Amino acid sequence: MSKRIVTAVALIGAAGIISGCALEQPSAGCIVQDSTDYPWQAVYVLKSGDATKSCGQLKGEALGVWKYVQFTKDEQTQQLTKVGSKLALRPQGLADRFLPYVYEDEALNADGSVKVDEDGNPVMEEKEVDRVEGARADDYKIAKASTALSETLADEPDDKGLCATTGFNSASVTSKAVTRTVEESGETITVVPEETLSYTFTDVKVYSDPSAPGTQLTGTLKYADPECEAEYQVLALWPQVECDVEAFNNPTEANAADRCDVGSGLNPDFDAVCVDGIGPGGAAACVPNPATGVPAFKNK
Known part of the structure; x- marks a missing residue:
């Protein structure tokens, strides 16, 4: 069996050389690596807006990215026919608002008084509160509300290898304020204010x-x-990979894996840079080089 396959390949190769024709593989269409196991990592480059205000200070974050294929069913034949695709984007900053907010507060005794330790100091404990009503009881609600979904995703890439999208809905959330009461004075302190955040994506291309x-x-x-409000250029890659900014800035003295290069888990041909404060827990992470744009490759 193996001999036949090898011989067949050799003959096809010889025929191609003799005839001078080029053999091309058919397009695989618009592939999207989804975030089921690993998120994407995005960096945001400010295009317009006040960089001194909160809306102008986004640096980047993890992105959930998924491709959904739509089908219709013929009622007579029961056959499925593809009618289009959509792209879903779920920013971590938006999704996190649906998670319980955890903070430290004074522990209370059964009678409502503040619990103290042997030195008379207040005992602190972690408390958590939902900022969006009922979020923990409904995972679907979280997923839907924190996701921007396109109307279309191209079936085939253009001549630059980019797959265009159209018609993203705005993904937004209003989260309630978190407050605590100071037992001694009765004063109410706002731990986190009420927030309304909105993400609107346009001109997204994979x-x-x-x-x-x-x-x-x-x-x-x-x-x-x-x-x-502010507007940003979005540049993202998959998978999310942490890096070391100092190592990236001193390439001759550092491990290549720490520089978004060989061994990091990324395609070593990527033109990726290391940006601080955008990865897991505020760590540095690898993103496409903003000077190159997407596609970001070293030799393109």
């Missing part, structure tokens, strides 16, 4: 090529919070 199938994307984000 790079899909056999060398990097659906692992980079670019687009525009209009972000609004209670203070103001």
Whole structure:
């Protein structure tokens, strides 16, 4: 069996050389690496807005990215026919608002008085509160409300390898304030104010090529919070990979894996840079080089 396969390949190769024709593989279409196991990592580059205000200070975050394929069913034949695709984007900053907010507060005794330790100091304990009513009881509500979904995603990439989208809905959330009462004075302190955040994505394109199938994307984000609005260029890659800024800035003295290079988990051909404060827990993470844009490759 193996001999026959090898011989067949050799004959096809010889025929191609003799005839001078080029053999091309058919397009795999617009592939998108989804976030089921690993999130994407985005960096936001301010295009317009006040950089001194809260809305102008986004640096980047993890992104949930998924491709959904739509089908219709023929009632007579029961056959499924593909009618289109959509792209879903779920920013971590939005999704996190649906999680319980955890903070430290004074522990209370059964009678409502403040619990103290042997030195008379208040005992502190972690408390958590839902900022969106009923969020913990409804995972679907969280997923739907924190996701921007396109109307379309192209079936085939353009001549630059980019798969275009159209018609994203705005994803937004209003989260209630978290307050605590100071037992001695009865004063109410606001731990976190009420917030309304909104993400609106436009012109999102996913790079899909056999060398990097659906692992980079670019687009525009209009972000609004209670203070103001700002617009950003979005550059993202998959998977999310942490890095070391000092190592990235001193490449001759550091491990390549710490520089978004070989061994990091990324395609070593990516032109990626290390940006602080955008990864898990505020760590540095790898993103497409803003100077290159998407697609970001070292030799393109």
